[in-house]
Amino acid sequence: MPLCLRIGHLLPYSMSHSNTTDFTNPSTFILMGIPGLEAAHVWISIPFCTIYTIAILGNVSILFIVKMEPSLHGPMYYFLCMLAITDLVLSTSTMPKVLNIFWFNSTEIDFSACLTQMYFIHCFSAMESGILVALDLDRYVAICDPLRHFTILTNSVVAKMGLAVVLRSSILALPYPFLVRRWPYCRTNIIPNSYCDHIAVVNLACVDTRVSSNYGLFVLFSVIGLDMPFIMVSYIQILRAIFSLPTKDARLKTFGTCGSHLCCILAFYIPEFFSSLTHRFGHEVPLHFLILIANVYLLVPPCFTPSSMG
Template sequence: MSESNTANFTNPSTFILLGIPGLEASHVWISIPFCAMYTIAILGNFTILFIVKTEQSLHGPMYYFLCMLAVTDLVLSMATVPKMLSNFWFNSREINFSACLTQMYFIHCFSAMESGIFVALALDRYVAICDPLRHSSTLTNSVVAKIGLAVVLRSGILALPYPFLVRRWPYCRTNIIPHSYCDHISVVKLACADIQISSYYGLFVLFFVIGIDVPFIAVSYIQILRAIFSLPTKDARMKTFGTCGSHLCCILSFYLPEFFSSLIHRFGHKVPQHVFVLIANVYLLVPPMLHPIIYGVRTKQIRDRLLKLFTRKET
């Protein structure tokens, strides 16, 4: 082990990312699905942004929120996956201390932002289905902008303490992070100090975000489902439910991996380290890949615009 990994230091100049501990020999093979998911996420989310920008009929609240979701997914992917792949392909494990803190901030900030966007989408669907006559007057461009600003500010403020907490701890044992990116709890576990504040704050953010957002989303969709089942015909019920199905799929793909990743990291002491890291990677890789696919397939307006785009190219 090099001197930098064993010597005493308060703030190391660099951290060493191990990738997926215990599976180093398989990094090249693991990188293939990771790279494929990253490519699909980048292409898919840029496609969503392009379609909404170029199609005037999609300039509405739901599609503005979808654009916010696409930008959030792009930032989450680009903040983590390129460094991860360079580790897997070129054994480039070092990451600057400041770069590690920046990556950590982006991960936690945009994860909380994504949760807030799902709340905004649930609100949009609630108003559109339960009170359709007031949808355009309730969710004006000004209101949408204020909701977006509130989501961004909440996420930015909640994530701000993470890098400051990491910077305050002394690191006197090692600078090797047994992870593929700078996750907050993985970094602070390297500190030779009582890190309860960091651990408690991480749990506070998790339960604060999920405790506020998930009940709001759940109540919104309960009201939506009641409105759907009160519609007179089966065709009307299926058509209306179809507009919400994509949201529900995306919500599940986001919250379930995040919740299990956070809980296993803190309480699953008998779970192998590589399982921790793989679940954490699923949480960062899968939702950004699935969101544009789900919305592209299940949202008729986006699907029609996409088909028109490809048909025009063929002709």
């Protein structure tokens, strides 16, 4: 059952049976925040605001420290700076509006602004995945082939990898707003979410939107389906190299260089994969739980990036 039909009880009868032309080309959408938990929005905003503030301060600190400290001008820290910028954009593209909804009930968002937010969310989510793979490659070379680390990952190679990640993400996310713009919205302009997620908007359309849904799955499996196997294989090799070290102290020290990165990977991929699939197939999952998880995967991973400095 489409997600928009599941919230029919939240809409006035007159709205759900309004004239088709009212929403065929909506100038604005209405973001509900977290449906069913409206009374708790102010309380929910406290951890959201705290985590967002920590993420902003932590990632800005990374950029400042790496810029000011010449000894950190190496592949790992270049990738960390890319990840910090990505996290700043990803969290800032959603959190200010989410907090406005929670604090001031500012639920209206312009149609074009909604599409722009959607593009940034999906573009920088894919970008984060690509940078995590690049960081993983850096850890793999540093641990498994340390003598050739700086000859393999030169500044030129790092720049090309960064450019490839940006191009892949930008191109994959580009069809999202164009597909959404082509659909007529004749049911309602109320989005049961706190931000303009692709599938949440598409589910409001009154035509067959399988093209959008299938493309979303294609991107999901193109990004995670390519990146996750690479990360898993490289971490198997990393763990084999760590456990082959002669002393316990050496094993612990080496594992510490990639432990925070592993936590960052898990914090990003698990909520994203769960959120994307349950939005499409988890029709029995409570809506407020879906929205909370969707916010978690955009908000929590940026907090793990500063810990990777260790």
